Amino acid sequence: MAERIPILKMGEFLLVTIQVDLHDQMAMQLQEDLTSAIERTSAKGVLLDISALEMVDSFIGRMIANISSISGILDARTVVVGMRPQVAITLVELGLSLPGVETALDVDRGMDRLRAAIEGGRLDVVGCQG
Amino acid sequence: MTKERTPLVTALIDRQPLLHSEWMAEMRAIGFEKDRRISEADLRTQTADFLKLLGEAVPKSDPLDLARDEWDETRSFLEGISRSRVQQGFESDQTAMFIFSLKRPLFARLREIAGNNADALAHQTWVATDLLDKLGLYTMKAYEKSREEVIHRQQTELLELSTPVIKLWDGVLALPLIGTLDSARTQIVMESLLQRIVTTGSEIAIIDITGVPTVDTVVAQHLLKTVTAIRLMGADCIISGIRPQIAQTIVHLGVDLHGVITKANLADALSLALRRSGFAVTRVLAPAGGTGAAPGESGGAATNGTGATGPRASHAGLHARAGS
Numbered sequence: 001m002a003e004r005i006p007i008l009k010m011g012e013f014l015l016v017t018i019q020v021d022l023h024d025q026m027a028m029q030l031q032e033d034l035t036s037a038i039e040r041t042s043a044k045g046v047l048l049d050i051s052a053l054e055m056v057d058s059f060i061g062r063m064i065a066n067i068s069s070i071s072g073i074l075d076a077r078t079v080v081v082g083m084r085p086q087v088a089i090t091l092v093e094l095g096l097s098l099p100g101v102e103t104a105l106d107v108d109r110g111m112d113r114l115r116a117a118i119e120g121g122r123l124d125v126v127g128c129q130g
Numbered sequence: 131m132t133k134e135r136t137p138l139v140t141a142l143i144d145r146q147p148l149l150h151s152e153w154m155a156e157m158r159a160i161g162f163e164k165d166r167r168i169s170e171a172d173l174r175t176q177t178a179d180f181l182k183l184l185g186e187a188v189p190k191s192d193p194l195d196l197a198r199d200e201w202d203e204t205r206s207f208l209e210g211i212s213r214s215r216v217q218q219g220f221e222s223d224q225t226a227m228f229i230f231s232l233k234r235p236l237f238a239r240l241r242e243i244a245g246n247n248a249d250a251l252a253h254q255t256w257v258a259t260d261l262l263d264k265l266g267l268y269t270m271k272a273y274e275k276s277r278e279e280v281i282h283r284q285q286t287e288l289l290e291l292s293t294p295v296i297k298l299w300d301g302v303l304a305l306p307l308i309g310t311l312d313s314a315r316t317q318i319v320m321e322s323l324l325q326r327i328v329t330t331g332s333e334i335a336i337i338d339i340t341g342v343p344t345v346d347t348v349v350a351q352h353l354l355k356t357v358t359a360i361r362l363m364g365a366d367c368i369i370s371g372i373r374p375q376i377a378q379t380i381v382h383l384g385v386d387l388h389g390v391i392t393k394a395n396l397a398d399a400l401s402l403a404l405r406r407s408g409f410a411v412t413r414v415l416a417p418a419g420g421t422g423a424a425p426g427e428s429g430g431a432a433t434n435g436t437g438a439t440g441p442r443a444s445h446a447g448l449h450a451r452a453g454s
Contacts, residue, residue: 081364085324085363088358088360089321089324091362098362103361
């Protein structure tokens with residue numbers, strides 16, 4: 001069986017850290033695993049850390065976008081963090097600007113962003129009840 | 131012919147001291163002596179070295195073909211001469227004259243050796259002139275190559291010099307662009323800016339295009355690419371310094387700057403960047419005409435004072451505090 005990317009649960013969020021070069025098969029597996037993990041844990045946010053990812057192709061680029069929008073549909077906000085300059089340049093050159101994907105510089109800031117988003121969401125609910 | 135010394139070899143080896151002094155005299159006649167860029171001693175060493183190399187190479191090389199191995203040292207010597215001439219600022223013709231000024235002394239020696247044999251003289255003159263022409267052309271080629279190297283090096287230096295990434299504030303980087311943006315430059319700009327974003331952990335980057343003379347579709351494309359790459363990394367980008375004509379051009383070209391934050395000048399961009407990172411700018415010293423504060427700041431820092439607010443208020447006595 002192919003190796004899998006671990007998905008860690010941190011409170012209401014899921015943390016996915018890609019530490020190896022992502023093959024197509026692994027990316028597909030990750031998409032499967034992550035969707036079921038969101039469903040199982042009813043996570044409110046996903047943090048996708050790609051700071052160790054050195055190489056991307058159009059497929060991986062599209063997978064990142066897909067994962068982000070699939071999680072969005074499952075009501076889990078996704079933040080992609082730590083993209084390397086070379087990776088960003090490559091994606092842009094490939095014409096993949098990943099619209100709709102939230103990004104942050106590092107895990108810390110990504111976490112802050114997720115927390116802020118969740119807080120905002122809760123306040124809305126309170127506002128509705130009151 | 132192979133064993134026997136040709137008159138050219140005799141002239142180059144046996145008459146070398148005389149040839150040398152005549153060559154120096156010839157150079158003096160052209161005016162190299164008055165030239166301050168190169169000292170006579172240096173010139174003397176160079177000519178002596180060259181004659182020595184020539185004296186070694188010519189007897190070994192039967193057809194006088196510069197591509198042969200025997201000429202390796204001569205070729206590298208000429209390359210060295212050309213390079214130093216380029217650095218000293220000599221013109222191409224002056225560089226070529228280094229070789230061509232050898233013709234007259236060499237022909238004189240050949241005539242002396244040939245004596246009354248007109249046929250032999252004509253032949254030897256032809257051989258010598260052919261050789262010197264080849265050497266001269268090689269020198270020119272080396273000269274041009276060195277010059278191109280210089281130009282190329284200057285270009286790269288200019289590229290690096292013209293793309294400084296400045297830290298404006300904690301977490302705010304600025305990149306003032308000056309000159310036209312082409313693909314190569316965009317690449318360097320993008321890379322250095324993205325790298326600095328990573329190393330400084332800055333969340334906001336301001337690209338100031340006040341110094342960009344024209345914006346066409348290509349330049350706009352390059353700018354958009356940079357903005358997208360910055361966004362992908364998780365930072366925000368503001369484009370500032372858009373002049374009215376450029377704004378018009380951008381719209382007329384149909385370039386879609388949707389989703390890109392643009393500001394008219396760097397001050398506005400910085401003020402937005404500070405606001406976003408939770409800073410408020412307030413005036414702590416009262417100006418002569420009354421007290422004022424920078425407008426529209428949210429967050430913890432109180433705006434003190436009343437009275438005149440406006441663009442001018444944000445110049446003297448600035449004081450910034452973290453908003454939260």
